[in-house]
Amino acid sequence: MAMLTLERLHDLLDGNQEKDGLAWQGVCHDCQCEIRVTATPKVDGIHIKGGSVYEPQSDKFIMKCDGCFVSDPVLRNYQDCEVYSRVVGYLRPVNQWNDAKFAEFHDRKIFDASIRS
Numbered sequence: 270m271a272m273l274t275l276e277r278l279h280d281l282l283d284g285n286q287e288k289d290g291l292a293w294q295g296v297c298h299d300c301q302c303e304i305r306v307t308a309t310p311k312v313d314g315i316h317i318k319g320g321s322v323y324e325p326q327s328d329k330f331i332m333k334c335d336g337c338f339v340s341d342p343v344l345r346n347y348q349d350c351e352v353y354s355r356v357v358g359y360l361r362p363v364n365q366w367n368d369a370k371f372a373e374f375h376d377r378k379i380f381d382a383s384i385r386s
């Protein structure tokens with residue numbers, strides 16, 4: 270699920286110039302509400318408030334509010350999906366097509382060729 274490990278959190282805090290800890294500002298991955306997650310080092314450990322932070326790829330941080338974390342702590346649908354389709358005789362990623370072909374892609378109808386008995 271790629272939650273921040275305690276070791277990674279310590280690394281981030283060590284590399285941080287602010288004395289009062291770290292803060293992530295943005296929107297919850299699940300419900301899109303505005304959130305601010307803070308990690309504050311204190312005598313009894315690091316206090317995390319405002320939600321949870323995930324790092325699915327290096328330096329790519331994704332947040333969840335407390336409510337969404339409680340209902341589903343697993344981070345889902347966080348990667349862009351590369352879609353290939355045929356364009357002028359070749360299979361190429363759709364996001365590399367020109368604007369006109371990309372618009373045409375959305376007009377295409379899906380044909381299900383599976384055989385059902």
Ligand SMILES: [Zn+2]
Binds near residue numbers: 298299301334338
């Ligand atoms: Zn949320």
